[in-house]
């Protein structure tokens with residue numbers, strides 16, 4: 063399956079909101095439907111790219127040859143602390159397990175390394191076994207647990223990855 067990774071643009075906002083909704087619904091089902099709405103993408107227009115002297119947030123999308131966006135990733139880099147965060151990633155559920163998530167995180171790794179991040183942090187819900195396997199595949203390891211964090215009864219598993227530099 064041919065796709066490329068590129069920087070998020072405002073025209074992607076509604077589609078990214080849709081992928082976010084659909085991909086996370088595969089994890090949380092009815093609870094997601096009851097607590098979330100697709101949204102119009104305005105969140106993404108506002109937050110996808112933010113830059114200050116000490117902080118950069120950026121977002122990428124995966125795009126098929128026909129122009130259809132099939133995945134997104136939102137990350138940041140705290141330039142003062144050398145700490146990067148993977149905030150959210152989602153792939154069109156009809157295309158899970160075809161390498162799109164790996165390609166998106168690989169692009170983020172270029173961004174983090176360019177900005178000399180020491181450590182990358184993320185978290186995922188304990189029920190999200192697919193994401194847990196995915197993050198471990200990408201080299202993250204478990205660091206801790208946040209009990210009943212975003213939802214009652216659902217814990218967040220904290221994951222991290224450290225980078226080293228030869229020069």
Ligand SMILES: CC(C)(COP(=O)(O)OP(=O)(O)OC[C@H]1O[C@@H](n2cnc3c(N)ncnc32)[C@H](O)[C@@H]1OP(=O)(O)O)[C@@H](O)C(=O)NCCC(=O)NCCS
Nearest residue numbers: 085151152153158159160161162163164192193195196199
């Ligand atoms: C998690 C997610 C981003 C992964 O994206 P993807 O494109 O499906 O993942 P990839 O095809 O790149 O998979 C890479 C590796 O992850 C692991 N993996 C992915 N899906 C898996 C599954 N269902 N079971 C076990 N391992 C899995 C495998 O190690 C896989 O490598 P392999 O193909 O060599 O076996 C995607 O499934 C998704 O959008 N999930 C819903 C939203 C979500 O959970 N986001 C993260 C929450 S914080």
